[in-house]
Amino acid sequence: MAPTLRPRRSALYLPGNNARALEKGKTLPADALIFDLEDAVGPDAKVESRTRVCQAISSGSYQPREVVVRVNGLGTEWHDDDLAAVAGSGAHGVLVPKVEKGEQVDALVSALDAHGAPESLRLWVMIETPRAFLRIEEIVSASARLAVLVIGTNDLVNDLHALHVPGRATVVPALSMAVLGARAEGKVILDGVFNAIADDDGFRAEARQGRQMGFDGKTLIHPSQIGPANEVFGPSQEELDDARRIISAYEEARAAGKSVATVDGRMIESLHVRDAERIVALADRIAELESVS
Structure with missing residues (x-):
């Protein structure tokens, strides 16, 4: 199940509890939309947001965009129900945060199979902790269903007790390890988010750095970042x-x-x-x- 060649220049996070954002996503030129049930949604809204997101995806209104759901992490009270719901939603992918080892990938694939997920549903995993970067080869080789790695730079910087600096010198070694792992197994890899929404020059500089390092695209937190990401990561x-x-x-x-x-x-x-x-x-x-x- 090698990943199908498709553009993933821009992958925009959409909060699963924001009906207006979900509606706007139907018109945005992002290559992929990541409906977020994790960080963007508080505990009291998890169940309602899951239902809203799955209903929106099932409508088929987001074509031709790739549609992915970021579920709550392994071990949380919402994780199993999230996986079950996404498995039957018609989503193209399910993104699982804080995956750190190959056996977790195995368990996720087994759970998706048990929930009747079609083979077309790709597993995406977030690489965002020191342990995950150190075990990247183990993670990427665990399953053919695993198609995409998403870097969580905010969590990585936080766990390293490092600083966010222009040029990302504090995390470049880890980013390079992840790109090496992805390429060794033919996986797609997406760079982490850029936090300063109003800093267009800073975003473009970081996107160019990611492109130069070999990333396939970038995860985004605001629609204004879609155009620059598509430009930088697409062939000129x-x-x-x-x-x-x-x-x-x-x-x-x-x-x-x-x-x-x-x-x-x-x-x-x-x-x-x-x-x-x-x-x-x-x-x-x-x-x-x-x-x-």
Whole structure:
């Protein structure tokens, strides 16, 4: 069950107890919407919010966006009922916070199977504690149903007793470990949130850093961050043009019996072509989704 190639440039959290936000989500150009039953919802509103979110998803009104529900964590009184409800809601994914080891992934997959979740329902997990980063290889290799890792940078900084600083030097080693783990098992990985909603320049700088590190997209806390995230994590026209030149040059070289090609003075091998093909396929998928939004 390898993850299907699809854009996940922007994944916006929507509070599950806010009917207005859920309605607005139907018109937002985010690649993914994460309906939040955890941090955004107080204890007294957990059950009502679960019902509201599952009913909203079941309506099918959010297509073509990917729809995911962040449930309450393992061991909480709401977790089991959350999983059961999401399993039958028609959601594309279920996001579980504070997953720290492979056996928890196994247990989550078993629970989803027991609740009759379709194979199309992907497991997303949050990597946000020191133990989770140290066990990243164990977590990502636990199940094929696990498709997406979501980084929880706020929790990580807090647990490290570190500081939020521009450039995120305090957590870059951990972020790199997570990207390595995700790529080793072919998983998608999304960067953490940027807290300063009004700081557009700061958001763009952090998004560019995440893109440079290899993240597939970024989780968001406000609709104003969707456009910049889509821009930064989507292939630029320059990247797309370059990718097409690489593919074309390599095909011509192979037809001439050569194993390498040259594009703009650069040697091109099969590994460059694979990445170029990925970029073109992603751009095509983005265009397809945006044409029906």
